[in-house]
Amino acid sequence: AQSVAQPEDQVNVAEGNPLTVKCTYSVSGNPYLFWYVQYPNRGLQFLLKYITGDNLVKGSYGFEAEFNKSQTSFHLKKPSALVSDSALYFCAVREDSGGYNKLIFGAGTRLAVHP
Amino acid sequence: DAGVTQSPTHLIKTRGQQVTLRCSPKSGHDTVSWYQQALGQGPQFIFQYYEEEERQRGNFPDRFSGHQFPNYSSELNVNALLLGDSALYLCASSLVPVERAEQYFGPGTRLTVT
Numbered sequence: 001a002q003s004v005a006q007p008e009d010q011v012n013v014a015e016g017n018p019l020t021v022k023c024t025y026s027v028s029g030n031p032y033l034f035w036y037v038q039y040p041n042r043g044l045q046f047l048l049k050y051i052t053g054d055n056l057v058k059g060s061y062g063f064e065a066e067f068n069k070s071q072t073s074f075h076l077k078k079p080s081a082l083v084s085d086s087a088l089y090f091c092a093v094r095e096d097s098g099g100y101n102k103l104i105f106g107a108g109t110r111l112a113v114h115p
Numbered sequence: 116d117a118g119v120t121q122s123p124t125h126l127i128k129t130r131g132q133q134v135t136l137r138c139s140p141k142s143g144h145d146t147v148s149w150y151q152q153a154l155g156q157g158p159q160f161i162f163q164y165y166e167e168e169e170r171q172r173g174n175f176p177d178r179f180s181g182h183q184f185p186n187y188s189s190e191l192n193v194n195a196l197l198l199g200d201s202a203l204y205l206c207a208s209s210l211v212p213v214e215r216a217e218q219y220f221g222p223g224t225r226l227t228v229t
Contacts (some may be wrong), residue, residue, distance in 0.1 A: 013155055034217060043205055044220040100170045103218060105157030
């Protein structure tokens with residue numbers, strides 16, 4: 001079965017500094033990986049995805065993610081953090097079955113950006 | 116273009132009662148998935164509907180059932196509510212079986228069981 005792990009419950013970073021939110025995955029076959037963000041009392045917003053191609057994926061709001069097959073990782077990054085980036089971030093892997101698919105989520109990482 | 120919408124926003128029920136949650140998918144999407152997000156956890160897949168049939172199901176008891184209508188909207192029904200059913204219920208829509216389609220999520224329905 002597919003799975004993802006987010007090893008950090010919380011990441012703290014100062015505004016203007018680069019940020020990294022970590023994710024590792026375990027899949028059979030090719031990985032289809034996603035990052036979503038959740039603001040308080042809101043649903044999930046799609047940030048970016050890796051299906052195939054370049055290992056560096058660019059997404060919404062200046063976020064990017066680096067896919068590393070040898071380390072089975074898909075870390076989310078941003079060169080310069082904003083206070084407004086403070087939210088809950090989820091890594092997910094898509095699991096396919098009979099032509100249909102579902103998302104398997106990690107437990108989430110809370111990002112706190114301090115002024 | 117409206118995104119995924121869900122109703123109601125919040126709901127309070129008593130143990131043993133039944134509840135129905137509703138979802139309208141993003142325009143043009145034909146597939147609806149439901150997820151349960153307990154406090155402090157990531158979303159867990161409940162089931163997925165396509166062409167008015169349940170296509171996949173996660174590890175949830177039969178108390179959880181659903182329906183998809185011809186206009187692609189969907190309902191999630193939970194019978195005999197337990198305190199542990201308290202969670203944020205998220206609906207997601209997508210296009211299936213387009214291989215590379217991501218899922219778009221609604222704002223969720225917060226269910227509290229007392």
